Amino acid sequence: MEKLVISGPTSLKGEVEISGAKNAAVAILPAALLIDGVCTISNLPNISDVKLSCEILEALGAKIKWIDANTIEVDSRNITTTQAPLNLTSQFRASYYIIGAMLSRMGAVQVAMPGGCQLGARPIDQHIKGFEALGAEVVVEKGLINAKADKLIGGSVYMDIVSVGATINVMLSAVLAEGTTIIENAAKEPHIVDVANFLNTMGADIRGAGTDIIKINGVEKLTGDATYSVVPDQIEAGTFMLAAIASKGDVLIKNCITKHLESITRKIIEVGGQIEDFGDSLRVWCDERPKHATIKTLPYPGFPTDLQPQMGVVLSLADGTSIINESIWDSRFQYTDELNKMGAKINAQGTRAFFEGVDHLEGAPVYSTDLRAGAALIIAGLVAEGETEIYNLEHIDRGYENIEEKFRNLGAKIKRVEE
Ligand code: UD1
Numbered sequence: 001m002e003k004l005v006i007s008g009p010t011s012l013k014g015e016v017e018i019s020g021a022k023n024a025a026v027a028i029l030p031a032a033l034l035i036d037g038v039c040t041i042s043n044l045p046n047i048s049d050v051k052l053s054c055e056i057l058e059a060l061g062a063k064i065k066w067i068d069a070n071t072i073e074v075d076s077r078n079i080t081t082t083q084a085p086l087n088l089t090s091q092f093r094a095s096y097y098i099i100g101a102m103l104s105r106m107g108a109v110q111v112a113m114p115g116g117c118q119l120g121a122r123p124i125d126q127h128i129k130g131f132e133a134l135g136a137e138v139v140v141e142k143g144l145i146n147a148k149a150d151k152l153i154g155g156s157v158y159m160d161i162v163s164v165g166a167t168i169n170v171m172l173s174a175v176l177a178e179g180t181t182i183i184e185n186a187a188k189e190p191h192i193v194d195v196a197n198f199l200n201t202m203g204a205d206i207r208g209a210g211t212d213i214i215k216i217n218g219v220e221k222l223t224g225d226a227t228y229s230v231v232p233d234q235i236e237a238g239t240f241m242l243a244a245i246a247s248k249g250d251v252l253i254k255n256c257i258t259k260h261l262e263s264i265t266r267k268i269i270e271v272g273g274q275i276e277d278f279g280d281s282l283r284v285w286c287d288e289r290p291k292h293a294t295i296k297t298l299p300y301p302g303f304p305t306d307l308q309p310q311m312g313v314v315l316s317l318a319d320g321t322s323i324i325n326e327s328i329w330d331s332r333f334q335y336t337d338e339l340n341k342m343g344a345k346i347n348a349q350g351t352r353a354f355f356e357g358v359d360h361l362e363g364a365p366v367y368s369t370d371l372r373a374g375a376a377l378i379i380a381g382l383v384a385e386g387e388t389e390i391y392n393l394e395h396i397d398r399g400y401e402n403i404e405e406k407f408r409n410l411g412a413k414i415k416r417v418e419e
Contacts, residue, residue: 006381012249012410020230024191026094029053037224086112100172130170154179174216250285292320309376316344318357335373338366363388
């Protein structure tokens, strides 16, 4: 078993280069199944969820050639089966994008119910509602999802809940459908725009991505023959920004889209951090103890739930009592038990947690309960006095490329050891 061992405290200083966005990459790869041709995807983060997505595509008949560590060529001309390997699709959440893509391209698909981080109930009713509005028949039975359609016809879908996954999935299913699909109350996250841009580059006709009404005019075929670069990861950028604040450091975050980071930037300024915006990079620093704050997670452009645990570390160390309301996931405060082992004083009750700020944390053995909780524990380990050991690294490896190396370049004393 591998663990991370961190010796703190360290004040992070230097520059970090942000990788391509995980949540865009794991949607763009299934989207490549829609192309009756060859495309090149670059700036892919080299993480286990991307490798898993590639394995699923290959099992369906696509051919994948790695050009370098972050670039692949996908040839989807010959899809050979509609049965996605159950052992792979059950391992992570984003495998649900195979449904929308395969329904559109092949008119049928069988996948396992998606796995992924345990953040509370993760229904897919809005995805299914969208597929059915386009004429698909979807049966969920014994942990399997079977979807088929003789012919998908564009339709109107009003999302009851703002869902990133459902918005992208219905968009995928509509690309090759006959006629026009309108998605209302759509999610607006940057990776939704990125998936739409990728598909449009390959010949799709999607308008309005990034607003709450998306219009997809079905096209007969996507031909590919183009290269697409995945958008920078705003959650990874936010993770390093919050690490800079928690550690009272001074970090230049390079290769990010600062517009995507506004909700985080505002909160960082509110807690006493400082930011210099260069458009495609941000200098983030903090000289004093952070101030307390109240935060509610919301769909984009609100404060992202995927940065809530990392912000929780900052607030654990803040001057005064802070409150976080988690409005997206029912069960996203599991990390607070681990932070309390390190000396934090957090009282989590359901979807709300109270953070009574302490002046320091102390190293302890802790367990990563999900991907972003793992990132939060790394930040806690960097600022804590003494040695922190972090277990369950598979969660962290799903979503962060070269995370130890990136933190080491900022002065952290962090190493991965086999126990
Ligand atoms: C995506 C992200 C995840 C992030 C989340 C919210 C990926 C691979 N994952 O997850 O990192 O935390 O967005 O920003 O991109 N819901 C329903 N029915 C549905 C779908 C969702 O009730 O059919 C609810 C969920 O329970 C949740 C809320 O809607 O309360 C938002 O979920 P959603 O935006 O769909 O999250 P994911 O796409 O799974």
